[in-house]
Amino acid sequence: MKYKKLNNYAFPDKEGRFGEFGGKYVSETLITALEELEKVYVKVKKDKSFQKEVIKDLNDFVGRPSPLYFAERWTKKLGGAKIYLKREDLNHTGAHKINNTVGQVLLAKKMGKKRVIAETGAGQHGVATATVSARHGLECIIFMGEEDIERQALNVYRMKLLGAEVCSVDSGTKTLKDAMNEAMRDWVTNVEDTHYIIGSVAGPHPYPEIVRDFNSIVGKELKIQSKKEFGKYPDIIVACVGGGSNAMGIFYPFIKETKTKLVGVEAGGSGVKSGKHAAPLSDGKVGVLHGMKTYLMQDKNGQILSTHSVSAGLDYPGVGPEHAYLRDIGRVEYQSATDQQALKSFHDLTKTEGIMPALETSHALAYVNKIAPKLSKSKTIVINLSGRGDKDMFTVAKEDGMTL
C-alpha cells in the first residue's frame, strides 16, 4: 500500500492523467472542443454563482440530499456488519446519473451550445440527459445500442416522451461501447454547436474529472450523514463499477480517509474465469479506447472484446482511468459478482427491505451479501444504492422464466 501519497492526492494532473492512465486520445478535430471545455470547467469550478445554480437544481429538481437508510431487516438476516444504503435510487429519474447531467447541462449552456448528445447503456444516463434537456429547452440526441434498445424498452420510451431523439446503433457489438463510438462520430461532425454529455468517469480529459466532481455530492453527503447516524465514517463503502461514475462519486471524498475501506464491484457475468464478463479491472490489460488510457478487455491484437453482463449499464469493456489508478496504488479493492449472484441479491433486497435495486447496483449488494456475515456487528458498511430496478423488470422476469 502506498497510502503515504494520498495526502497530496490531486488527480488528474495538468496533462489530464491519473498516474499513467487517462489523457486525451482523440482525433485532432476534437482537441479544441476538449480544451474549451477544460477552460470553462476550470472557471466554473471556482465560480460561486455557478456552483449555487448546480446545488439549487440538485436540491429542488433532483430532490437531494438522498437519505442514508439503515437496512435493518437485511442486516439481521445476514447477521454481521450493519448495512446502510445511500439512496440514490430516490433521485429524480431513479439513479445517480442525474447528478452529472444537471451539472453538465449548465456547462453546455455556459458554452452557448444548443444541442446535447449522449450515449447510454441501461438508458439511465440517456433519461437523465433527456430530462435536463427538457428542463432547459435544448435539442437532445441519445445514442443507444440496438441490443440495449431491446432490453430497455421502457427507458427508450421515456426518453422519447421527454422530447429526445433516440438513435439506434447497429455497428460492432450493438451495446454501450458502440453507442459511445457513434456519439464521438456525431460530436466530431457537429462540434461547434454540440456538447457531448459523457455519462461516466470515462472518455478523454476533462470528462473523468467533471463527471467525478458532479457525482461526488454523494460522498460529501455521506460524510455528514454517517457522522450523524453512527458517529464516524463508514468502515467499508461498496459500489458497483461499470465505467465507474457512481463509485467515484461516493469514493472520491473518502480517498484520503484511509480508515474507510473502498470496494468496487465489477460485472462478473458468467464468471471471470469464463471470459464472459465485463470486468476489465479483474481481467483486462492496459490500452487506449474512447479517448483514455485504462484497463480494457482486449485480445492480443488490441481488438476490444465483446462483454457480457445481465445489466446493460455495466456492459462496457473499459473503466474510468481514475479507477485504474486507484486499483494500481491499492487504495480501492476491486471485486466482481456474477449475473446469478446479482439476480439473487436483487430479489433479496426487494423482499427484505421493500427496495427494488437496479441490476447494476445488485452487483454491489451481492458482494456485501458475501462479506457482511463474516464481519462483526460493530462494523458499518455503506452501499451506494445507485439506481432503482423498475427498468429491469422485463430482464428479471425473463431470467426467472416469466413473460409479462
Add this chain to the structure above:
Amino acid sequence: MTRLEKVFNQKETKNKVLVTYTVAGDPNLGSSKKILNDLIASGADILEIGVPFSDPMSEGPVIQKAHERALKKNIQFKDILNLCKQIRIKNKNVPIILMGYMNSFLSLKNKLAKELNQAGVDGVIVVDLPYDESKSFFNNLKKESIDLIRLISPTTDSKRLKRMLASSSGYLYYVSLKGITGAELKNFNEVKNKVKKIKSQTNLPVVVGFGIKDAPTAKKMASFSDGIVVGTKIIDFIEKKSTPKISNFTKSLKKAIN
C-alpha cells in the same frame, strides 16, 4: 533520401501525389494484396493501409464495414506486416503508411518500430493519437526512421500548428472537414485557405483527405495542395464487389490531379 521524400520531390516536375486508403484484409488478405498492387499499377503514389480495429471511431459507415469485413477474416497484426513485406518485395519505391488506432499499435509494445521497419513500412498515422499524447511514440518511431504523419484539422489553430510542426515528418494530412471519413465536403474555399496557411508555415508537403470522391473534386483539391487522399470511394467498390472498377477510377484521379 526516404521513399516519402523521393515521392514528394516530384514536386519539381509539378506532379501531384495520389494517396489511396484501403483496409488490410478487406475483403480478405489475398484480394487485399491484389488490390494494392493494382492501385500501384494504376498510379497510386503512396499506399495508406488501414489497420482494422473493433472500434473505428473516426470512420463513416463505408470504412466501418471494411474494418468489420477484415476482422471477420480474423486478420492479425502479423498478417498486415506480412502483407506490407509482400508489397515491398515487388515494389521498392512506393511508400507504405499504416493508418489505424492507438490500441492496435500498442499491441506490439516496444517491438513496434522495429517490426514496422522490417516490414518495409515508411510511416504511421494514428487517428486517436493527437500531438499532445505522442511524444514518446514519436521518438520511438524515429529511432527506426518511421515517420509519424500528423493529421491537421479545420479546428487546429496556428499556435497549435506551430508546436505540431516542430515534431512532424514525412508529410501532413489535412482533414478537409469536421466529421468522419466519407462525409460530404462542402466548403472548398475554407480548405484552400487553410492549406495555404499551413504551407506558409512549413516546407513539409500537405495532402488533403476526407470527402474526395471523384476526379473533379480531386483536381480542385490538388490545385492548392501537394496531393490528395481517396479512401471511401475505393472501398465502396470493394463493398459492391466491383473491384475491377478500381483501376480505371484510380487512373482517372491520377489524370485529373496532374
